[in-house]
Amino acid sequence: MFKATIFVTLRESVLDPQGVAVKGSLHSLGYNGVKDVRIGKKMEVLLDCSEKAEAEAQIREICEKVLANPVIENFTFELEEVA
Amino acid sequence: MFKATIFVTLRESVLDPQGVAVKGSLHSLGYNGVKDVRIGKKMEVLLDCSEKAEAEAQIREICEKVLANPVIENFTFELEEVA
Numbered sequence: 001m002f003k004a005t006i007f008v009t010l011r012e013s014v015l016d017p018q019g020v021a022v023k024g025s026l027h028s029l030g031y032n033g034v035k036d037v038r039i040g041k042k043m044e045v046l047l048d049c050s051e052k053a054e055a056e057a058q059i060r061e062i063c064e065k066v067l068a069n070p071v072i073e074n075f076t077f078e079l080e081e082v083a
Numbered sequence: 084m085f086k087a088t089i090f091v092t093l094r095e096s097v098l099d100p101q102g103v104a105v106k107g108s109l110h111s112l113g114y115n116g117v118k119d120v121r122i123g124k125k126m127e128v129l130l131d132c133s134e135k136a137e138a139e140a141q142i143r144e145i146c147e148k149v150l151a152n153p154v155i156e157n158f159t160f161e162l163e164e165v166a
Contacts, residue, residue, distance in 0.1 A: 001118070007125055022126075022150070031145060035084070036129035042090055043105075046119035062114060067105070 002047045002055040006077040008068045009040035043067060046082070055079055085130045085138040089160040091151045092123035126150060129165070138162055 010016050019037040026034045045062070049055040059077055068075040093099050102120040109117045128145070132138040142160055151158040 009125065009127075019126075026145060026149065029149065031141065033131045033141065034128060034145075035131050036127075038127045040125040040127075042092065042123040042125045043102075044092075044119075044121045044123075045117060048116040048118050058114065058116065062109060062117075066109065066112065 001082050002049055002052065003080045003082045004045045004047060004059045004077050006043040006045060006063060006067060006075060007040060008043070008073050008075045010038065011072055011074055014072045052079060052081070084165050085132055085135065086163045086165045087128045087130060087142045087160050089126040089128060089142070089146060089150060089158060090123060091126070091156050091158045093121065093156055097155045135162060135164070
């Protein structure tokens with residue numbers, strides 16, 4: 001069994017409206033030191049698989065096909081064997 | 084200037100309907116090895132601040148008051164000095 005921790009973030013060049021909104025809220029609350037906010041996703045996937053290489057291939061495929069939109073998003077992931 | 088990388092995740096005991104939905108989609112696509120999916124947020128905040136201790140205090144306050152709902156969510160963050 002493997003646990004994959006996946007991070008999906010918008011590409012640098014893509015505007016992040018959710019981040020812009022949060023930055024605006026923080027400014028209106030007086031946190032004027034906040035210069036930029038970018039918001040992405042952290043996903044934890046538990047995968048029943050015996051081989052690490054196979055788990056890695058499957059997680060990569062899932063990220064490319066389902067969890068991230070490669071046109072506007074980047075993804076990275078870490079794999080950890082769990083009991 | 085400091086960059087804070089903040090992770091906000093639902094507490095273990097809280098049902099994650101978004102994760103349940105993603106797991107269902109992955110199963111229907113044939114990824115039956117997926118046993119669990121939990122979805123959280125990764126936020127990057129750029130903070131104009133000269134002292135690390137002050138940056139840490141401010142980010143903690145922002146997390147507690149704005150970015151996380153302490154009733155159902157946990158947060159962790161890392162601080163890194165940037166140019």
